[in-house]
Amino acid sequence: MDRLTLEEGAYLVRLARRAIEIYLDGKVPKTPENVPERLKRKSGVFVTLTTYPERELRGCIGYPLPLYELAEATIMAAVASASQDPRFPPLSPEELEKVLVEVSVLTPPEEIKYSDPKELPKLITVGVDGLIIEAGGVSGLLLPQVPVEYKWSPEEYLMHLCIKAGLPSTYWLTGRAKIYRFTAQIFEEESPKGKIVEKNLSACQS
Numbered sequence: 001m002d003r004l005t006l007e008e009g010a011y012l013v014r015l016a017r018r019a020i021e022i023y024l025d026g027k028v029p030k031t032p033e034n035v036p037e038r039l040k041r042k043s044g045v046f047v048t049l050t051t052y053p054e055r056e057l058r059g060c061i062g063y064p065l066p067l068y069e070l071a072e073a074t075i076m077a078a079v080a081s082a083s084q085d086p087r088f089p090p091l092s093p094e095e096l097e098k099v100l101v102e103v104s105v106l107t108p109p110e111e112i113k114y115s116d117p118k119e120l121p122k123l124i125t126v127g128v129d130g131l132i133i134e135a136g137g138v139s140g141l142l143l144p145q146v147p148v149e150y151k152w153s154p155e156e157y158l159m160h161l162c163i164k165a166g167l168p169s170t171y172w173l174t175g176r177a178k179i180y181r182f183t184a185q186i187f188e189e190e191s192p193k194g195k196i197v198e199k200n201l202s203a204c205q206s
Helices: 006-024 070-083 117-123 145-150 154-164 201-205
Strands: 044-051 057-063 099-106 130-135 138-142 178-182 184-189 196-198
Touching: 006 070, 006 099, 006 184, 006 196, 044 070, 057 070, 057 099, 070 099, 117 154, 130 154, 138 154, 145 154, 145 201
Parallel strands: none
Antiparallel strands: 044 057, 044 099, 099 184, 130 138, 130 178, 184 196
16 A cells, blocks of 8 residues: 555544444444545554653554555444553543554565564564564564664664563474564654654654
């Protein structure tokens, strides 16, 4: 999928916030009829909620595979992030006024081919690659902004990916895991209901 414009990304962020508002009002959010054409393409997407101004995680759920139209998937992920993330209690209407909404639009995952698992850190670019691990019937996913925020090395990134899947942190060294990478365009509010910008991960690393 071609890169989205800031205008399209801002539309998705506003759509996500509005979906949560409607859901918290006891109604079912629906996809608007006037969705821009490019946002009707199928795409993976995650919606992340963080507290403001602390910027602590408050919910993050999404769809790594392009199973749904982007606008529809954004609405579904937004509601799920606010109400179904098992790590947090459901969001209240009062809290919604104090959280930032972030939307990550994903490229389709591609498997990283490797012969020796020790090569894996060299095949991963922190600040570009999001990762998925699949092994033994379990899976885990980390968005590309996560290792940047925590200042992880590629090795630490792989260890936390394993932990996210409920695996030992060194499981990636066994060679028994399938690891996929994807990239993301990330759009976020600077303040609740405020200006929306595209997040530049390389700038976050400097």
